[in-house]
Amino acid sequence: xxxxxxxxxxxIASTAASISAQTPADGLMMxxxxxxxxxxYARDSWREYWEGTLKRTxxxxxxxxxxxxxxxAGYAITDRIAVMAAMPYVSTHASxxxxxxxxxxxxxxxxxxxxxxxxxxxxxxxxxxxxxxAAAIPMSDYTPDFLPLSIGTGGSRAAGRLILNYQTASSxxxxxxxxxxxxxxxxxNRNSYYTDGQLYLTNEVSMPNVFESSISAGYKxxxxxxxxxxxxxxxxGGGDIRRQDMPFVSNxxxxxxxxxxxxxxxxxxxxxRFGAGHVLSGRNVGQSxxxxxGLFHAHRL
Amino acid sequence: xxxxxxxxxxxxxxALIVATGCDKSVSPVEVLPPLEPSSLEPTAGSWSMILLxxxxxxxxxxxxxxxxxxxxxxxxxxxxxQANLTSAQMRSIEYWSGGGVMRWNQILRELxxxxxxxxxxxxxxxxxxPDADNPFGDPAFPFANPVYAAxxxxxxxxxxxxxxxxxxxxxxxxxxxxxxxxGTGIHAVMPISDLPSYPSEDAVISGVTVExxxxxxxxxxxEITLKAAEQRNAALWSGKATASDLAAGLALGKSVAATFLAxxxxxxxxxxxxxxxxxxxxxxxxxARGEIAWTSRDIPARxxxxxxxxxxxxxxxxxxxxxxxxxxxxxxxxxxxxxxELGEVKRTVDNLSSSQLAxxxxxxxxxxxxxxxxxxxxxxxxxVRDAKMSEVRAARVFALLNMAMDDAGVGCWEAKFYYYxxxxxxxxxxxxxxxxxxxxxxxxxxxxxxxxxxxxxLSYLFPSGAGSFSLMRxxxxxxxxxxxxxxxxxxxxxxxxxxxxxxxxxxxxxxDGAP
Numbered sequence: 001x002x003x004x005x006x007x008x009x010x011x012i013a014s015t016a017a018s019i020s021a022q023t024p025a026d027g028l029m030m031x032x033x034x035x036x037x038x039x040x041y042a043r044d045s046w047r048e049y050w051e052g053t054l055k056r057t058x059x060x061x062x063x064x065x066x067x068x069x070x071x072x073a074g075y076a077i078t079d080r081i082a083v084m085a086a087m088p089y090v091s092t093h094a095s096x097x098x099x100x101x102x103x104x105x106x107x108x109x110x111x112x113x114x115x116x117x118x119x120x121x122x123x124x125x126x127x128x129x130x131x132x133x134a135a136a137i138p139m140s141d142y143t144p145d146f147l148p149l150s151i152g153t154g155g156s157r158a159a160g161r162l163i164l165n166y167q168t169a170s171s172x173x174x175x176x177x178x179x180x181x182x183x184x185x186x187x188x189n190r191n192s193y194y195t196d197g198q199l200y201l202t203n204e205v206s207m208p209n210v211f212e213s214s215i216s217a218g219y220k221x222x223x224x225x226x227x228x229x230x231x232x233x234x235x236x237g238g239g240d241i242r243r244q245d246m247p248f249v250s251n252x253x254x255x256x257x258x259x260x261x262x263x264x265x266x267x268x269x270x271x272x273r274f275g276a277g278h279v280l281s282g283r284n285v286g287q288s289x290x291x292x293x294g295l296f297h298a299h300r301l
Numbered sequence: 302x303x304x305x306x307x308x309x310x311x312x313x314x315x316a317l318i319v320a321t322g323c324d325k326s327v328s329p330v331e332v333l334p335p336l337e338p339s340s341l342e343p344t345a346g347s348w349s350m351i352l353l354x355x356x357x358x359x360x361x362x363x364x365x366x367x368x369x370x371x372x373x374x375x376x377x378x379x380x381x382x383q384a385n386l387t388s389a390q391m392r393s394i395e396y397w398s399g400g401g402v403m404r405w406n407q408i409l410r411e412l413x414x415x416x417x418x419x420x421x422x423x424x425x426x427x428x429x430x431p432d433a434d435n436p437f438g439d440p441a442f443p444f445a446n447p448v449y450a451a452x453x454x455x456x457x458x459x460x461x462x463x464x465x466x467x468x469x470x471x472x473x474x475x476x477x478x479x480x481x482x483x484g485t486g487i488h489a490v491m492p493i494s495d496l497p498s499y500p501s502e503d504a505v506i507s508g509v510t511v512e513x514x515x516x517x518x519x520x521x522x523x524e525i526t527l528k529a530a531e532q533r534n535a536a537l538w539s540g541k542a543t544a545s546d547l548a549a550g551l552a553l554g555k556s557v558a559a560t561f562l563a564x565x566x567x568x569x570x571x572x573x574x575x576x577x578x579x580x581x582x583x584x585x586x587x588x589a590r591g592e593i594a595w596t597s598r599d600i601p602a603r604x605x606x607x608x609x610x611x612x613x614x615x616x617x618x619x620x621x622x623x624x625x626x627x628x629x630x631x632x633x634x635x636x637x638x639x640x641x642e643l644g645e646v647k648r649t650v651d652n653l654s655s656s657q658l659a660x661x662x663x664x665x666x667x668x669x670x671x672x673x674x675x676x677x678x679x680x681x682x683x684x685v686r687d688a689k690m691s692e693v694r695a696a697r698v699f700a701l702l703n704m705a706m707d708d709a710g711v712g713c714w715e716a717k718f719y720y721y722x723x724x725x726x727x728x729x730x731x732x733x734x735x736x737x738x739x740x741x742x743x744x745x746x747x748x749x750x751x752x753x754x755x756x757x758x759l760s761y762l763f764p765s766g767a768g769s770f771s772l773m774r775x776x777x778x779x780x781x782x783x784x785x786x787x788x789x790x791x792x793x794x795x796x797x798x799x800x801x802x803x804x805x806x807x808x809x810x811x812x813d814g815a816p
Contacts, residue, residue: 059422059600098598098726100650100733100785141655145662146735185325189662192414192679194669198329199411201679206327243439244421245669246737 024084024111024132025214026227027165027175030076031300038296040070046279046286049148052240053283062096064148064286068106072296080115087139090151099149102142106152109136125168132161132179145188147247148286154249155186155207171221175229177214183207186249195248196239205250208237223265232256241284255282261292271296330407331682333399337492338691345693346470349813351459351616351700352560356470359556361549364477364499375543379480379487382538386490390538397535398491401506402461402695403685406678408528409457410671412518416445418668419603419740426601430574436520443518447739447747448610448710450672452570453517454699455616455707456561457510462700464509464557465502465693468550472497481540490539500549501542502692507532508554509561516562568614573607580608580718587721593634595723595742606741611715616704617805618712626801627716628794631744634723642788646725647732650785657783658735664748664780665736673748673777674706677755680773684763697815702758705806709754710747712802713795717742724786736784745795746787752777753799754806761807 030036045065048057070088077083091103111134120126137156144154161179188203195205216229238252261275277290346356353359365371386394397404420428420440429440436442443449479498481489496502507529514525533551536542542550584594597603615623632638649657666673681702685695722744726732739747756774760767778796781787 056421062600096600098732098734098738100735143655143658143662185327189659190665190670191663192410192671192676194411194414194671197415199407199414199671200327200329201331201407201410202327202329204327206325242418242669243441244418 024109024113024134025161025163025177025179026216027128027130027163027167027173027177029079029113029115029128029130030074030082030298032076032079033301034074034076034298035301036072036074036296036298038072038294040068040072040273040292040294042066042068042070042290042292044068044288044290046288049286050282050284051243051245054243055287060097061094061099061148063094065093065095066151067091067093080118082113083111084113085110092149092151094149099146102146102149102151104142104151105140106138106142107136107157108139109134111135123169125166125170128163128165128167130161130163130165132159132163134159134161143189144186144249145190147249150249153183153186153207156184158182167220171219172217173220173227174217175215175227177216179212181210181212183209188249193248195250206237207250208235208252210235225263226261228258228260230256230258238284247284251284253282253284255285256280259290269297269299271298331686333403333686335395335398335491336400336692337689338494338496338694339689340691340694341494341496342469342691342693343473344814344816345466345691346473348466348693348697348815349809350466351463351704352564353463353467353557356467358560359467359553361471361475361500361553364475364545364549367477367483372543372545375545376480376483376487379537379540379543383487383490383540386538390534391490393531393535394490394539397503397532398539400686400692400695401503401532402465402692402699403682404532405457405461405506405510406682406699408525409454409514410675410678412514412521413445413450413453413675414669414671415521416441416443416518417450417670417672419444419446422601422603428601428603433519436518441520445518445672446606447666447672447674447751448573448607448714451674451703451707451710451751452613454674454678455703456517456565457513458696458699458703459616460509460513460558460561461506462693462696463561464505464554465696467557468500468502468505468553469693471500471549471553472502475499477546479541479546480543487540489541491541493539493541496691498542498546500553501533501536501546502550503536503542504533504547504550505554505557506692508551509558510554512555512558513561516565564614569609569612573610573613574604575607575609577604580605583608583718583721591633591635592721593723593728595721596727597740598724598726598738599740603740605718606739607714608718608741611711611713611718613711615708615711617809618708618802622805623712623715626712626798627719628745628798631720631722631788631790631794634728638790639728639788642790643725643728643732646782646785646788647729649782650732650735653735653783660776660780661735661783664777665784666748667737667739673751674703674710674755676777677702677706677751677759680755680770681759684759684766688763694815697813698762701762701806701810702755705754705758705803706751708805709750709799709802712798713745713747713750714741716745716798717747720744722791725788726785732785734785736786738786743787744791745798746778746781746791747795748781748787749774749778749792749795750799750802753796754803755799757800757803758806758810761810 047063068088068090072086074084087108090106093101113132117129135158159181163177165175167173211234214231218227235252238250257279259277263273265271273294275292279287431440431442431444477499481493511529587594724743752774756770778792
């Protein structure tokens, strides 16, 4: 669930760019002095979720839908270094029950990507390696204390990512990536909360860090780019949602999800991208299905 | 734009800080410095009792003299313990030196928060009922909802208070000083006062509390028992009490608990859940008066929360008092006033500012929390701590506060189920709430009733905090309008009701002999 909003943003981060661009998580790099800007619409929804490890539905929320529109931009300073930024507007809705929708500008993320190794051969394709540094910070005072309808987790984060990419001579590619996210503590509007078997008499919540790994493979030739990926998120701490409790911001939110997308470059420096993803298994998250569509514009300065 | 840059700068700093490994751990409980009471309260043995017939209802036998071989052997045992204190034992001593009444209040709030979750619906529909004979099941027992919690806080606090007054009576009758003051070679690991140590106040508190909690939170038996034993050991290790001080205190505490548990067994709580026929009759009575009756907003619809809690015996009020003090009726569900108030709720939630949302969340104290009475215990504890109150004086504060809030719970529930008034979201389904919606009728607001009663009692006990308590009471009340779950009438009536209910406790407090 529960961080469906926050997770939607993760997904967006990896869809918020296209073939002529790149994302903080893929194995691509724009040519130098390329400027990219785009907008991505995402719709994520779930009816079943994991209360700890117990899969269930909940009549008091029904189906929870998170929609977002993300504005993204990037610029390749050189052929090896690019900077990117993304900021979503997120809205949530529960199909049943009395709980209010939430909406607002969520977190601004900025990242810098550096291609530190690149080996190309005539017959055996090319190997590329990247590191990415990223930071995110809430851009509005939305509440993280209304999950599953909060639009995010309300805390600043910093992440480091390593990406290894292999591109065959015949247009196929494979990418492996791992990221570790440091999450700053968040503050609630209340002076006590109970989580992970303990009452805390403070408004400060210790947020567990997050490890994410993914493998992807696909086809990229000319105007077409078709990746499919498997992503696993492991939260390094936090408690489970208690029986019939609301989710809590520092819950141990784990999931394994599969994603696929198709990107196509249109004439005039435009490109479009359509993607879909689905959570296969999880803990303290909704079993969500996500659809995204994005439009991007890129040009050399 | 400047804000954006500042935030990016802040994020970069944050990134640096976390990357260099700053400590993210959060301290879970309020810090309690070692208790050094400002007064020993030598007259506390004569203060009015709640349930006991007098301070000597349970006899504590005279202790052996400080020159007897038994006592000297006890001192020797302490000397041996103190020679080999481990760091774990030192942590226990430090923890309990903060004050037994306050520590148990923290533990009790934790238990309430742990058990304050409604049963999950069955797959086939409907809800299981928590079962005291199967406390470890799903659902767990109890569902420590606000009124269950109000009653639990009151029983534990009132029993501690009577037990400590009785302990004080015997302490000053026998006047045996603590081993650190009495024996040679025994040091006070933590500050130890000149309060006579027979019977030990720590053992009295542990004995009375553990018996009350075993009944109220049976599934937590093991940890409660361990905590209680730790408290007694800490008193021994620190040079505060001997084995016989502890044994006498433990026995006294348990005897007093038995008196309170006997009352608890017959106070009407076992029938508070009512039967379907009973609460349907309550709804029918309202419909017969031409009003719209409350229905559950939970999906699937859930039976109302303890609809007969209004019949449970209060502390300072008779059943007749409860009816006499009941607020007048809410605006008719067909009246213009109801329409206007409904419009106010709708406008408020649709245009809620972030500061209003913060207030709604601050006072929500809903499922999974220590409940509104727990919030007021949280507020009170800091005043008790800062006033450096002796254990018996601290127990008085929590007893008076929690008895008043329990009476508020009984009175409020009696009124709620008499009027059976619908929530705003029932009258206008387009009203969505910013906090969870409680599963019982709206009028009058429980938060307002609890908070007004609590603020009245605390203002009497801590006059310097009166202004602050009033602000908190008003904020707690209006928070329910901001949350979209109460009309203004509910809040106003609840506040006035809570004030009236508190006068019963205040009348007791003003004449209880405590200076």
